[in-house]
Amino acid sequence: MAAVATGVTSWAIHSYSAAAPPDSKAPSSADQNLQDADMLLQAGIAQQENHDLERADRTYRRVLELDPQNKFAWYNLGVMAHEADRVADARADYDKALKIDPAFESALFNEALLLEPSDPDQAGELLKRVIAGNPKAATAHLHLGRIWAQKKRDKDAADEFRRAVASDPTLRSEVPEEFR
Template sequence: MQSHSAPSADSKAASAARKPRDANALLQAALLQEQYHDTAGAARTYRRVLELDPRNKVAWYNLGVLAQRAGRTADARAAYDKALKLDPKYASALFNEAVLLKSSDTDRAITLLRRAIAAAPGASTAHLQLGQILAKKDRDHEATAEFRRAVAGDPSLYSAVPEPFRDDVSPSPTSSQAGASR
């Protein structure tokens, strides 16, 4: 029988250096699994990423996305919360958690959307979602301002603006429309 000695400091350092690289490779593999609709495989791979790198906010976020798509809102929120503990300004996690809470905890959803907008001011869909929540709370002036920001950033969102607000937030005409006559 051959005995094995304890790993040397050099081999420990090499192993530690491999972990982030291995976690990144697994993360890429999980994204491919998702692309090919292997959500169960992707979830397993994201968990393996987290075994190597428990502070990987992208893996936590993507586990949340998979759970949200599967209708497991508690699991999705838990995963988003873990991503946000690692990066409190992670706009995608803030946005997705707000969408989860949109109908059940509007005040928390508003707070999360405002944080998402602060982290990514050009996030037009966050402005749209915030406007929709504010409109339901009869905070029309604030809702109008959010709808304006949403449509200014992405004119294609105009159709998602509730009808009563459309006249106040119409997209600016394009240069070809501006000088056109009928």
């Protein structure tokens, strides 16, 4: 999951960088800070991928000093906290990313996974938001199906499992036997 999340983040970072307006002759201090933050963010991703989590944490926090609205830095801090089972920190970091971008699919999904065992209702709401933004989000359908199955909403669960497998047939083995 972390590799996928980091990969999605890397893609999103690349898209974010590519969408930046062309530089003028002399970038302003704010523009320079954003460019520096983007370069640091990419370094943090590399550090995270290489399991140098202490350096990645410091790098992401430096990014946030330069650009407090950097949803990718908040998200990656959340991923690292999530992997370390620091639930409160992970949730706080995902929430900060979602305050910046309420439709940030990766943060919505990861927070839903974090909440699924303890607060399935809230997790379900987050998964619905993921699906609203991306109807083919197969793993979101799968997890929402599990929540509905747990709540004995078998018809809703069957519908979600069907959507999950339609979007990604490899998930069939993840569907509970009674819903296959």
